[in-house]
Amino acid sequence: MSEQPAIVKRQLPATPMARQIIERGTLREQAARMPFAAKVIGAIFGIGFLIANAGIAYIVVDGRLDGMWYDFRDLGYAIERLRVELRTVDGTIGGQELGAILAYWVPALIGGIGILSFLGGFLLIGSWIERRLLARFQIRTGPNRVGPYGLLQPLADALKLMQKEVLIPAGADRMLFYLPPVLIFIPAMLAWGPIPWAENMAYLDLNVGLLYVVSITSLSVLAVWLAGWSSNNHYALLGSMRTVAMMVSYEIPISLALLSVVLVTGSLRLSAIVAWQADHYLWLALLLPFALFTFFFSSTAEINRTPNDIAEAESEIVAGFHTEYSGMKAGLFLAVELGNALLTGALVATFFLGGYTLFGLEEWIPGYLILGAKATFGYFIFIWLRATLPRFRIDQLMNFAWKYLIPLSIANVLLVAIEASIAARWDAPAIIVYGLFVIVNIALTAYAVRAWARAIGYAMDVEQPAQPIFAKTIGGLKAARSLRGEA
Amino acid sequence: MTTASEPYVLNIGPQHPSTHGVFRIRVVMDGEQIQDLDMIVGYLHRSMEKLAEERTYTQNIPFTDRADYLAAMSGNLGLCLAVERLADVEVPERASYLRVIFAELQRIASHAMANGTLVSDAGAWQTPLLYMFREREKILDLFEMTCGARLTTNYMRIGGVAFEPPPEFWPALRELVDELPQRIDEYAQMVQGNEIFIARTRNVGIISPEDAINGSLVGPALRGSGVPWDLRKAEPYCVYDRMDFEVPVGTIGDVYDRYMVRLEETRQSTRIIRQAMEAIPEGPHKTDIPLALRPEPGEIYGRVEGPRGETGFYLVSDGSPAPYRFHIRAPSLINLSLLREMARGAALSDAVVTLGSLDIVVGEIDR
Numbered sequence: 001m002s003e004q005p006a007i008v009k010r011q012l013p014a015t016p017m018a019r020q021i022i023e024r025g026t027l028r029e030q031a032a033r034m035p036f037a038a039k040v041i042g043a044i045f046g047i048g049f050l051i052a053n054a055g056i057a058y059i060v061v062d063g064r065l066d067g068m069w070y071d072f073r074d075l076g077y078a079i080e081r082l083r084v085e086l087r088t089v090d091g092t093i094g095g096q097e098l099g100a101i102l103a104y105w106v107p108a109l110i111g112g113i114g115i116l117s118f119l120g121g122f123l124l125i126g127s128w129i130e131r132r133l134l135a136r137f138q139i140r141t142g143p144n145r146v147g148p149y150g151l152l153q154p155l156a157d158a159l160k161l162m163q164k165e166v167l168i169p170a171g172a173d174r175m176l177f178y179l180p181p182v183l184i185f186i187p188a189m190l191a192w193g194p195i196p197w198a199e200n201m202a203y204l205d206l207n208v209g210l211l212y213v214v215s216i217t218s219l220s221v222l223a224v225w226l227a228g229w230s231s232n233n234h235y236a237l238l239g240s241m242r243t244v245a246m247m248v249s250y251e252i253p254i255s256l257a258l259l260s261v262v263l264v265t266g267s268l269r270l271s272a273i274v275a276w277q278a279d280h281y282l283w284l285a286l287l288l289p290f291a292l293f294t295f296f297f298s299s300t301a302e303i304n305r306t307p308n309d310i311a312e313a314e315s316e317i318v319a320g321f322h323t324e325y326s327g328m329k330a331g332l333f334l335a336v337e338l339g340n341a342l343l344t345g346a347l348v349a350t351f352f353l354g355g356y357t358l359f360g361l362e363e364w365i366p367g368y369l370i371l372g373a374k375a376t377f378g379y380f381i382f383i384w385l386r387a388t389l390p391r392f393r394i395d396q397l398m399n400f401a402w403k404y405l406i407p408l409s410i411a412n413v414l415l416v417a418i419e420a421s422i423a424a425r426w427d428a429p430a431i432i433v434y435g436l437f438v439i440v441n442i443a444l445t446a447y448a449v450r451a452w453a454r455a456i457g458y459a460m461d462v463e464q465p466a467q468p469i470f471a472k473t474i475g476g477l478k479a480a481r482s483l484r485g486e487a
Numbered sequence: 488m489t490t491a492s493e494p495y496v497l498n499i500g501p502q503h504p505s506t507h508g509v510f511r512i513r514v515v516m517d518g519e520q521i522q523d524l525d526m527i528v529g530y531l532h533r534s535m536e537k538l539a540e541e542r543t544y545t546q547n548i549p550f551t552d553r554a555d556y557l558a559a560m561s562g563n564l565g566l567c568l569a570v571e572r573l574a575d576v577e578v579p580e581r582a583s584y585l586r587v588i589f590a591e592l593q594r595i596a597s598h599a600m601a602n603g604t605l606v607s608d609a610g611a612w613q614t615p616l617l618y619m620f621r622e623r624e625k626i627l628d629l630f631e632m633t634c635g636a637r638l639t640t641n642y643m644r645i646g647g648v649a650f651e652p653p654p655e656f657w658p659a660l661r662e663l664v665d666e667l668p669q670r671i672d673e674y675a676q677m678v679q680g681n682e683i684f685i686a687r688t689r690n691v692g693i694i695s696p697e698d699a700i701n702g703s704l705v706g707p708a709l710r711g712s713g714v715p716w717d718l719r720k721a722e723p724y725c726v727y728d729r730m731d732f733e734v735p736v737g738t739i740g741d742v743y744d745r746y747m748v749r750l751e752e753t754r755q756s757t758r759i760i761r762q763a764m765e766a767i768p769e770g771p772h773k774t775d776i777p778l779a780l781r782p783e784p785g786e787i788y789g790r791v792e793g794p795r796g797e798t799g800f801y802l803v804s805d806g807s808p809a810p811y812r813f814h815i816r817a818p819s820l821i822n823l824s825l826l827r828e829m830a831r832g833a834a835l836s837d838a839v840v841t842l843g844s845l846d847i848v849v850g851e852i853d854r
Contacts, residue, residue: 138617234497238519238835306612307683315505315608316839390683391610393836394519468735468747471715480696480714483736 060364073366076200079107111203115192122342123335124154130338130383137387157331164327169232172324176230181325181332184223188336188343191216195346196271198356198367209270210258213347214251217302220336221247224311227333228321239320242394243304243311249401250298256409257291257298260416261351264288274355280430281359285352286438290412290445292352294405296381299348301397303340305382307389308397345378346371403456408448415444494522497835501530505608505839508849512826512842519834524827528820531853539813544570544780545645547813551800552639554815555851557600560593560630561793563643568724569789569800570645574782577774582647583725584767588660589630589642590725590791591756591763595667596626597794598707598749598756601846605746606678608843609687615678622670625663632656645780647773660764667757675750688743692829692841695740702825705818706796707748708845712740718792729766730759742844749846779808786812795819795846815854819847 024030065071069081083103091098128143128151135142143150168177194209196202206212221244228240261284262268265276277283285292301308304320312320322333349355353374356367392400419437426433473479500511509530515523535554539547544566551562564586571578600623603616627637633652634642642649678684694704699712709716717734719727735751737744782804790799799816822845830838 134612138614139621140617234495238497306610309610310836313610313836315610315843316836318504386612387614389611390606390681390687391836392683393687393834395834396686466738466743466747468737468744468751470733471736474715474717474720474734476714476716477696477700479716480700480712480736483715484696484713484738 057364073362073364074198074200075368076198076202079110080200082110083107115203116189119189119192119339119342123338124158125151126338126342126379127154127157127334129379133380133383134387137384158328161328161331166327166329167324169324171232173230173232176226177324180223180227180230181329183226184220184336185332187216187219187223188339191343192346194270195350195371196274196356196367197371198362199271201356201368202271205269205271208268210262210268210273213270214255214258217343218247218251220340224321227325231321231324233324235317235319235323236321238317239311239313239323242317243321245394246301246308246311246397246401249398250301250405253294253401253405253409254298254302256406256413257288257294258351260288260291260413263413263416263420266420270350270355274350274357277354278357278362280434282434282438283352283354287434287441288352288412288416289442290408290448291416292348293445293449294409294412295351296344296348296378298401298405299344300382300385301401303344304337305341306386307392309391310394310397313391341379341382342375345375345382348378349374404452408452411448412445415441492517505843506849507604507843507847508852510847510849510852512838514835514838516835519836521830521833521835521838524830524838526823526826528823528849528852531849533854535854536813536815540809540811543778543808544574544782544810545778547810548643548645549639549641551815552641553850554817554854555793555795555798555819555848556638557848558593558597558794558798559638559640560589560642561597561791561798563640564590564725565789565791565793565798566800567643567645568791569787569802570780570782572789573785573787573802573804574645574776574780576646576776576780578647579771579774580726580768581770582772582774584763585648585652585772586643587725587727587730587763588760588767589633589640589648591759592626592629594756594794595753596623597846598753599623601707601794602674602678602746602749605742605840605843605846606684608839609684611678611684615674618677619674622663622667625659629656629659629663632659644773646776647771649773651772657764660760664757664761664764668754671750671753671757679747685743687836687840688741688746688844690739690741691833691837692742692844693740694825694829698825698828699740702828703821704796704825705821706792706794707745707752708822708825709796710735711737711745711748711844713737713744718790718797722790724791726763727759730762732756732759742840745844745846781806781808790816793818795848795851796822815851817851817854819845819849820852823847823852 025033059065065073067077069078071077083106086103086106087099089099089102093101131153132142132150143153146152146156168174191213193204194202194206194212196205204212224243225240228236228238228243231237261273264284264287265273267273267276273284297308300306304311310316312322317323319330322330325333349371355374356362356371358365358370362370419441423433423437469483471479471483473482494515494517497514497516498511499514500506501509506512511527511530513525513527514521533553535550539550548563548566551566552559555562567586570576599619603613603619606615607613630640630642631637633656634640634650636642694702694708694712696712696714699709699714704712705716713736715734715736718724719730719732720734732755733751735748735755737748784804784806786801786803788799788801790797792798796818797816798818801812801814801816802810803812805811826838826842826845829841833841
């Protein structure tokens, strides 16, 4: 390589992200290229937005909205007003008062349609979010062809899936094969019932809401088992066997984790759990860090997300229990998986992150937006994990549940029970009592997580991963033996 | 009541996400445990060795691209070295250096693919694979710049290489070599501190050095078991004897060791490329040979250390322009033959990871 002729240096194709920056410039450069008129219009809109916000703030501080039907921070008031109006309707149907029937059914339908349409909307936008985020984690661009920024990609996918033929494998049990995609949708929808979206905005504010959530979410295992069994396929059977084993194991840590929540808050009602956190200005995530970890990790096993997605481990058993499903039936399984991820995010938010409250800010921002943001944050963590972690083996996963999580969870419940009884008897300010418990719990968790792993004989050389050694001589078995003697 | 389990047969492949090609494993399983397995190959058979007997030696070079399609340069090199020894063709020094540079670039690209797919097999959702593809892409760009092709390069010729690299090749190569070490460190950090990855790969798919030698394993699979055998050191070809590099060797012989050996080999390859870049002399890049080269009747076995191990070419000449017999010793096929020993008694998930760590290319197995 002597002298080089003057040529234009060939631009090496960069990553899609780098290419985008090269083509369009950085955000700052794009802003600099914006015409002056656009900046003026933007400024007018910005100032108008601020003024509108100040007006809203004035009304909110004034207290004029509180409890009124047009208080959009809590749609429960409007429904309550509607119910009152409906109750005044005259007439009878089948010996029952028409007003009472309407007052029961109309709000129920409105709430049901509200939750379902929220979920449907999320399923569409969620798959786009997941694919775009995964692409960002993996230095790709992700879907960007259908519609602006690829936003219509989920619609295109859904259309494609609906057009595809649904194949039924030979030897499959037709009836049982048709049922699971429908069955699996039911618990995924029902579990949203008792979650409070704002103070008066729970669809089904059960006094045993927590029990209801735990039992409903564990129902989906039946559909999974049916799907695997009826497919007449070894991959599907393996996948559903794994799912059942995993669900049975991980129900216990989940229940124990939620038991400690109940012990602290003294209620099974989800809105009461949120209210307790709001009253004490304390998220249970701080008070019960181990319960949070257990619940979150076990949930990844329950809903088949990485690192516990062994039920549909792609590299091993293709798609697990829904290997034989095609078309929209497979699409339903995928949609439920996505919806369950958001559901788990919402449950974590409700139990551990203060639900719809945000330290008084729920006076200003609608509670359902706060809950939505927290649930989406949980979903983001799931995507993050999916992009980062490899998968466990089934025996490792079982060991983790039975040898690690369950004993520690029981110890955690014991500790929380003692703390709860102390809190009930100790006549000190709440900040001192719970401040002490937070410190004690975090310290004990940090200690126990490590110590118990060592106690059950787990010692991984993570700090110093084994490195290859360099051979000085080349040779066969003799050289290998001498190398081994050295090492 | 007693419960008895009954073994059943699971067909992994020919279409399966982790068989790395069209290839089938018939596994007899007891629950999640593998009792026995059979490997069925031949779905990608293209009868290359027979076809080669009708073509001249130079016309046979493209077959080596398509045998191990992830390491076309190494295959080209192996065949050219064998023919050159058979026909006594001198190779200019510059061509030898160019061959070393391209063979080592190919090794990095191939190992990036191997390690990336291994981590994907362990369940990481393709993130490490795509990061490793970033540098593989740059290497393939360099190939494209030089010979117009990215995968089936057909670059080496008997007596040299086909083309002189264009002037813009050298700065691009230098840029790549400068950034490669930190990229490799990045991959290493991404994966090797991960407890789940270590738990999935440590003590999985173990093969002892004795068994490895008896089964004639080659390449990173052999070195992962702790046998320091590398043809670039043991039987230097081209200008490897002038290069300063180390041979990394594993300790246990498990999946993790094979992964680490590959990772370290990419670092060593970067070193070799850097040295070759500095030392490359001026001069012609190929010797002119007759179009229909007629070697003296005789036979030859030429071998190189490809990314997957010893890639050998056995040629028999009867004095005509076409070889009388053309045989490829494919490292993947021979490495694969030990999968049964490694995976028997293990879980299905372990077998998949073990298969990933052997880094097979089905094009080479079936030929």
